[in-house]
Amino acid sequence: xxxxxxxxxxxxxxxxxxxxxxxxxxxxxxxxxxxxxxxxxxxxxxxxxxxxxxxxxxxxxxxxxxxxxxxxxxxxxxxxxxxxxxxxxxxxxxxxxxxxxxxxxxxxxxxxxxxxxxxxxxxxxxxxxxxxxxxxxxxxxxxxxxxxxxxxxxxxxxxxxxxxxxxxxxxxxxxxxxxxxxxxxxxxxxxxxxxxxxxxxxxxxxxxxxxxxxxxxxxxxxxxxxxxxxxxxxxxxxxxxxxxxxxxxxxxxxxxxxxxxxxxxxxxxxxxxxxxxxxxxxxxxxxxxxxxxxxxxxxxxxxxxxxx
Numbered sequence: 001x002x003x004x005x006x007x008x009x010x011x012x013x014x015x016x017x018x019x020x021x022x023x024x025x026x027x028x029x030x031x032x033x034x035x036x037x038x039x040x041x042x043x044x045x046x047x048x049x050x051x052x053x054x055x056x057x058x059x060x061x062x063x064x065x066x067x068x069x070x071x072x073x074x075x076x077x078x079x080x081x082x083x084x085x086x087x088x089x090x091x092x093x094x095x096x097x098x099x100x101x102x103x104x105x106x107x108x109x110x111x112x113x114x115x116x117x118x119x120x121x122x123x124x125x126x127x128x129x130x131x132x133x134x135x136x137x138x139x140x141x142x143x144x145x146x147x148x149x150x151x152x153x154x155x156x157x158x159x160x161x162x163x164x165x166x167x168x169x170x171x172x173x174x175x176x177x178x179x180x181x182x183x184x185x186x187x188x189x190x191x192x193x194x195x196x197x198x199x200x201x202x203x204x205x206x207x208x209x210x211x212x213x214x215x216x217x218x219x220x221x222x223x224x225x226x227x228x229x230x231x232x233x234x235x236x237x238x239x240x241x242x243x244x245x246x247x248x249x250x251x252x253x254x255x256x257x258x259x260x261x262x263x264x265x266x267x268x269x270x271x272x273x274x275x276x277x278x279x280x281x282x283x284x285x286x287x288x289x290x291x292x293x294x295x296x297x298x299x300x301x302x303x304x305x306x307x308x
Contacts, residue, residue: 015144016042022064023048024055024081025106026073033215034068034106037133040204043140052076056084060095066143068127068136071107071118078105079121086122086157089150100150102143102159106131122158124148132223133201134194188234188279195227195239196275199268212264217256220264221247227271238285242270242292249296253303260299266292 021043025031028050035046047062049055051073058064067085069078076084082103088096105118108129118126125139148159202223206216224243231239246267250256270292274285 017044019043019066020045020047020062020064022055022058022062022067024052024067024069024078026050026070029215034136036208037136037201037205040208041133041137041201052078052081055081056095060097063097064101066140067101067103068106069103071105071109079118082121082123089152089157104139104143119161120156124159130222132198132219132226133205134198137201188236191230191234191236192275192279195230195271198223198226199271203268212261214257217259221250221256238274238282238289239271242267242274242289245289245293245296252300263296263299266295
């Protein structure tokens with residue numbers, strides 16, 4: 001059965017610290033969230049622009065190492081910006097100091113036609129909205145660790161398109177009804193490593209933003225969805241049960257924005273402790289999850305008492 005490499009987002013600290021990253025998006029909240037994720041991960045300098053025309057000024061002034069750009073923007077969208085950057089390889093442009101700068105498209109669009117259009121424009125990688133911290137960081141890892149040859153021809157200017165990258169990770173290639181023995185131990189450990197990276201990125205993001213807010217709670221919900229999916233695929237029952245507990249609790253209280261901060265924090269602690277422990281210590285993991293579920297029951301009871 002085919003294996004798929006899990007995104008780990010493990011980029012050396014010194015590599016991130018030396019990076020200059022430009023974030024281009026017309027939504028201020030998205031810019032702030034992406035910038036916070038990148039800074040929390042250790043990226044040295046993060047700049048922003050609300051659309052492509054303003055981004056040209058930042059390109060000229062900052063000479064970024066990586067560009068994250070939204071697709072749909074006024075004045076000049078992400079595709080137009082990418083084409084302008086690549087065209088400078090054959091028509092020198094003083095506003096584009098590096099025509100080969102990696103461009104990562106951030107978009108909610110994922111049809112085959114749109115993906116091909118973006119690739120034809122010279123985009124290196126994609127991040128699908130709504131994103132998680134590891135999604136952003138794994139794309140940085142790709143462009144740093146697996147740089148593509150830059151092609152200049154009459155038909156195309158941009159990174160070599162022969163390597164196909166998944167738009168978003170969808171878990172190990174296992175079916176939920178596969179027998180237990182099908183799950184590879186290496187695959188399970190890789191899934192655990194990925195979950196650890198995601199949790200640590202969320203911790204850093206929350207610390208950078210000074211605590212949980214609506215944006216980080218919504219992102220936490222997506223991270224828990226991914227965690228539950230990955231855990232389920234590799235038969236990691238306690239990780240699945242712990243992440244599912246938070247998702248069900250959020251649904252009960254009417255959404256992540258209504259979750260008790262202590263419950264969210266304890267979920268992170270329990271998941272981290274399970275990941276740090278011996279993966280064969282099922283009894284220890286079960287005790288941790290039972291404690292978590294007991295906390296949720298107490299919070300649920302206290303909430304009901306107040307409502308009454």
